[in-house]
Amino acid sequence: MEKTILHLDMNSFFASVEQAANPNLLGKPIAVGGGIKKGSVVAACSIEAKAFGVKNAMSTWKARKLCPHLIVVIGDMTKYIYISKIITKMMVDYTDLVEVFSIDEAFMDITKTQDRFGGAIELAKDIKRRIKERFKLTCSIGIGPNKLIAKLAGELQKPDGLVVLREKDLPTKIKDVQVKELCGVGRKTEEYLRLLGVRTIGNLNSYPREKLVKSFGMAYGEQLWQMGQCHGASEVRPYFYETQAKSIGHSYTLPKLTSNTEEINGYLLRLSEQVGRRLRRENYKGNVVCASIGTGDDKTSSHQKKIKDFINDGYQIFKVAKSLLAITNKIRFVSVSVSGLLHQLDQISLFSHVENQKKVLAAVDKVNDRFGEFTIERAAIMSTGLQGKTGMVPPKLYGLRNFKMELRGIEPLTSRMQI
CATH class of the missing domain: 3.30.70.270 (Reverse transcriptase/Diguanylate cyclase domain)
Structure with missing residues (x-):
């Protein structure tokens, strides 16, 4: 049917x-x-x-x-x-x-x-x-x-x-439609397909399956062939x-271009704290941290790192994110995300300072849940509020x-x- x-x-x-x-x-x-x-x-x-x-x-x-x-x-x-x-x-x-x-x-x-x-x-x-x-x-x-x-x-x-x-x-009625109109074909894929002579859905429909797999790899090449059919x-x-989250992140467009490392790190720490809050609220921990920055000419640079431990502490996320970024130009955009998520992972640590830190975070979360985000916050980020943020x-x-x-x-x- x-x-x-x-x-x-x-x-x-x-x-x-x-x-x-x-x-x-x-x-x-x-x-x-x-x-x-x-x-x-x-x-x-x-x-x-x-x-x-x-x-x-x-x-x-x-x-x-x-x-x-x-x-x-x-x-x-x-x-x-x-x-x-x-x-x-x-x-x-x-x-x-x-x-x-x-x-x-x-x-x-x-x-x-x-x-x-x-x-x-x-x-x-x-x-x-x-x-x-x-x-x-x-x-x-x-x-x-x-x-x-x-x-x-x-x-x-x-x-x-x-x-x-x-x-x-x-595919008769759509054979002349540009291949970029297919959901899942982005700009880079479209450019690569064009080099192969594939511009329309009709072209993709008749393109050999094995050549797509050779050019794009087994998984994506097969997917493109199926789309062509x-x-x-x-x-x-x-x-x-309900689906489990693949990653949790936050981003922010700065009010003005800046190359001030201290200021950028302030925004990075605030975003990391927000990510940590969401991870804890939804009962997740992750072990892959990704940090991105955007420059004034609309170019974006992203780096990620897989770490040994699964974390949901904003400051730990910040330390990893900070190590990934090299500020060489003026920045207008910054983002932090955590992936490699595991749900409801809360092992009891043998080290008392780790358990004490969990209690501190839980207490801070409880206060912020009741009185609003960043009612309690680290002194290091008090000077870098997300001014004018609309959430748009x-x-x-x-x-x-x-x-x-x-x-x-x-x-x-x-x-x-x-x-």
């Missing part, structure tokens, strides 16, 4: 929410972000701004050079999460199998429920109608036999599109399905685990159906 997977993607979500909330912004090029301060970035931009070449994650100053009359709006993540939760609740009215892909994007498996709503197309139209009536927002919907093709279908008609691709249509995962994991990131980069936490409490369809 051919599966029917629906992919929903909100069009220019953050920017469209702001335009719907303020009619004076309708039809105008706007960017949502942290403001116009040096170092701020565009988290999302309107369709009108995109026409000038403005893109998500672009620095605000560069966006305003491309579009001098760009209106910059301070983002409100609370508002976006609230609307996204309601849209998720709408989708759950049609099936329990709703997989949240990001704050503005989701998959639905409607194979067994579509007939109740007049078929896949009528179901999709009903979702689009409800979203537009409630929020004055549009979305693009793609329908296909698996997640890869459903997402691709949604990309083919934007904004406010509805495209259906059936197995019988493949229009095969992809069809399992939709519902929003209430492009929608696709918003922490999926964070958003799934927000979805707790949405009642599944099956529990609301009368038997």
Whole structure:
């Protein structure tokens, strides 16, 4: 039985929410972000701004050079999460199998429920109608036999599109589509494929399997070949399905460019403490620390190190991260993450100072949980508060685990159906 997977993607979500909330912004090029301060970035931009070449994650100053009359709006993540939760609740009215892909994007498996709503197309139209009536927002919907093709279908008609691709249509109907449109093909892969003469999905479909494996390795080469055959995962994991974290991290765009090592280390320590807090809150420890810095010319350098012990202490994370970075240019961005995670690992140490440190961290966490982040903090980071931090990131980069936490409490369809 051919599966029917629906992919929903909100069009220019953050920017469209702001335009719907303020009619004076309708039809105008706007960017949502942290403001116009040096170092701020565009988290999302309107369709009108995109026409000038403005893109998500672009620095605000560069966006305003491309579009001098760009209106910059301070983002409100609370508002976006609230609307996204309601849209998720709408989708759950049609099936329990709703997989949240990001704050503005989701998959639905409607194979067994579509007939109740007049078929896949009528179901999709009903979702689009409800979203537009409630929020004055549009979305693009793609329908296909698996997640890869459903997402691709949604990309083919934007904004406010509805495209259906059936197995019988493949690969004929998409043979001329650029290979970069496939989810999982990034810029570097696209460039490498172009050197091999692979520019379209049709090219990829006919390219020899063994040559892809030779060029990209067994795992990724096989994956690319499967994508060229229009095969992809069809399992939709519902929003209430718990998955273990692969990494936990924090990043920050500095208010101004700096090469001051002491100042950069202050931000690095504060971020490391935040990572440690989250690790402890979610009962994780990790043994791979990654640190990244970004320079004024938008270049990023990342280094990671695997250590012997599994840790969740912010200061220990900081010491490893600090050893990885060499500051030679002015910095505008810094991030820290921990991976190699193990869940619920809390072995009792034979050394009293280790156990005493655990008690100190637990006490600090308890106070900060009650009175707010950094109510108690190390003296070394008191001079480096994350000033002007809005929490704004492009929608696709918003922490999926964070958003799934927000979805707790949405009642599944099956529990609301009368038997």
